Amino acid sequence: ITSVFEKSGSKFKDYAVTAVEIFLLKLQIGDLVVISDGNSKFRAIAEITGNYKCLSREVEDDGYGQCREVRWLQIYAKSRPADDILDKNFMMKSIYRLRDGSINLSKLSKLLNPVDTTLDQSDINTAKVLIIDEINRGNISRIFGELITLIEPSKRAGEDEALEVTLPYSKDPFSVPNNVYLIGTMNTADRSLAGVDIALRRRFSFIEMPPKPELLKEVIVEGVDIEKLLTVINQRIEVLLDRDHCLGHAYFMDLKTDKTIEKLAFIFQQKILPLLQEYFFEDWERICWVLNDHRKSNPDHCFLIRSNSEADIKSLFGEKVAPNIQDRCWQLNKDAFRVYKPKPPKILIS
Numbered sequence: 320i321t322s323v324f325e326k327s328g329s330k331f332k333d334y335a336v337t338a339v340e341i342f343l344l345k346l347q348i349g350d351l352v353v354i355s356d357g358n359s360k361f362r363a364i365a366e367i368t369g370n371y372k373c374l375s376r377e378v379e380d381d382g383y384g385q386c387r388e389v390r391w392l393q394i395y396a397k398s399r400p401a402d403d404i405l406d407k408n409f410m411m412k413s414i415y416r417l418r419d420g421s422i423n424l425s426k427l428s429k430l431l432n433p434v435d436t437t438l439d440q441s442d443i444n445t446a447k448v449l450i451i452d453e454i455n456r457g458n459i460s461r462i463f464g465e466l467i468t469l470i471e472p473s474k475r476a477g478e479d480e481a482l483e484v485t486l487p488y489s490k491d492p493f494s495v496p497n498n499v500y501l502i503g504t505m506n507t508a509d510r511s512l513a514g515v516d517i518a519l520r521r522r523f524s525f526i527e528m529p530p531k532p533e534l535l536k537e538v539i540v541e542g543v544d545i546e547k548l549l550t551v552i553n554q555r556i557e558v559l560l561d562r563d564h565c566l567g568h569a570y571f572m573d574l575k576t577d578k579t580i581e582k583l584a585f586i587f588q589q590k591i592l593p594l595l596q597e598y599f600f601e602d603w604e605r606i607c608w609v610l611n612d613h614r615k616s617n618p619d620h621c622f623l624i625r626s627n628s629e630a631d632i633k634s635l636f637g638e639k640v641a642p643n644i645q646d647r648c649w650q651l652n653k654d655a656f657r658v659y660k661p662k663p664p665k666i667l668i669s
Contacts, residue, residue: 338413342385343371345416352389353417355409360398364431365389392431404430425489447499454503459519469495470522507563508598530568538571541580545571555609556598564598566591584656592622592651603649624652 346352346367354363369388401408404427405417451462459467465484468474474482476494483494503523530553538545553565570590574582592606599605603623607613612621626648633641 334412339385341414341416342387346371346387351392353404353409355401356398358409358411359401361401361404361409362395362398363391364393365391423488429489445498447496449499449501451501451503453505453509454519455505455509466493466495467522469493470501529562530565532568534568535571535574538574538578540574540578540583543583545574545583552609559605559608560598566594587622588651588656603647607649619652620655621652622655623649626650 348367348369350367352365352367353361354365356362366389367387368390372386372388374384374386404423405421406423407421451457454462463470469482469484472478473480474495475497476483477497481494483492485491486493501523503519507527530549532546532549532553535546535549549566549568549571556564556566570586573586595606595609599609607621607623610622612623615621618624632644635641636644
C-alpha cells in the first residue's frame with residue numbers, strides 16, 4: 320500500500336495505510352459497523368456481509384474505490400446521539416475498532432432489537448409466575464438486589480406507596496407490577512435455611528408442603544403397602560428428629576408405574592439409606608430403628624448388620640474390656656436388597 324502511494328506521487332500518510340488495512344484485512348463478515356455523523360452522532364448501523372472489493376473509480380464516478388457489501392440493520396433519518404450506544408464520543412477517524420469497554424451493549428441490543436413495550440389490558444390482568452428453586456441456597460442480595468423492597472405488595476406499581484429503581488446497566492426506570500407472583504422453594508431440612516426467614520419473611524408468605532403419602536394410595540409392591548410404609552417411617556423420623564426431616568413422597572412415585580420389588584430395593588439402597596445416613600450423622604442404631612431392623616426376627620432381612628461379632632470384640636480388647644465396649648461398626652447387608660426367589664423343589668424319579 321505504501322509503494323502505491325509513492326508511485327502515484329501522492330503525499331504519504333500513515334493513517335491512510337492503516338485505514339485501508341483495517342477495511343481490507345481486519346473487517347470480517349458478521350462484524351457490525353456504526354456509521355458516525357461527526358464525533359457526537361451516528362446515522363446507521365450495518366452488518367458486513369461480503370468480502371472486500373476494489374471498484375473502478377471511473378465506472379463508479381464517486382471517488383470511492385474500496386467496497387464491502389453490508390446489510391443495513393438501522394438507518395436513521397435524523398442522526399442519533401453517540402451516547403445511545405457509547406459511553407463517550409466517536410473519534411475523528413475514517414475507520415477504527417470500538418473497544419468493548421466503550422460500547423453499551425444493553426443500549427445497542429435495544430436499538431437492534433426494538434421491543435413493543437405497550438401492553439393491552441389482557442396482559443396486565445394475566446398472572447405471571449416466577450419460580451426460584453431452592454431460594455435459601457442463593458445469595459438473596461444478588462438474586463433480588465434493589466428489587467427486594469419493590470416486591471412488597473405495598474411497593475408494587477399502581478399502589479399508593481409504589482417505588483421504582485433505575486436499572487444499573489440500561490439506566491431505565493423499573494417497578495414490579497401487581498400481576499407478577501414470585502414462588503420460592505426451600506427444603507426445611509437444609510442446613511443453609513438459618514437466617515433466610517428473617518430476610519424474606521416480610522416479602523413472602525410461608526406455606527408448609529409436607530409429604531403426601533396419600534398420593535401413593537393403592538401402590539402395592541409384593542404385598543408391601545407403600546402408603547403405609549412411608550407414613551410409618553416418617554412417624555419414626557418425627558419422633559427421633561423432627562417433622563422437617565420427613566421423607567417426601569417423590570422418592571416412591573416411580574413405583575406407580577414400576578411396581579417391582581427390584582425398584583423398591585433400588586429406592587431404599589440408593590436414595591433412602593444415604594439420606595438417613597446424612598440425617599442421623601451415621602448414628603446407625605437410630606437408622607436401624609427407623610427401618611425397624613431391631614424387631615426383625617431373621618437377621619438376613621435386616622438392612623444394616625453389625626460388622627463385628629462378640630468374639631471379634633473380645634479378640635480386639637480382651638475379655639475384661641469387651642463387655643464395656645459399645646460396638647459402633649455397622650455395614651450394609653446387601654443380601655437384604657436382593658430379590659428372594661425360592662429354589663424349585665427337587666423331583667426324584669425312581
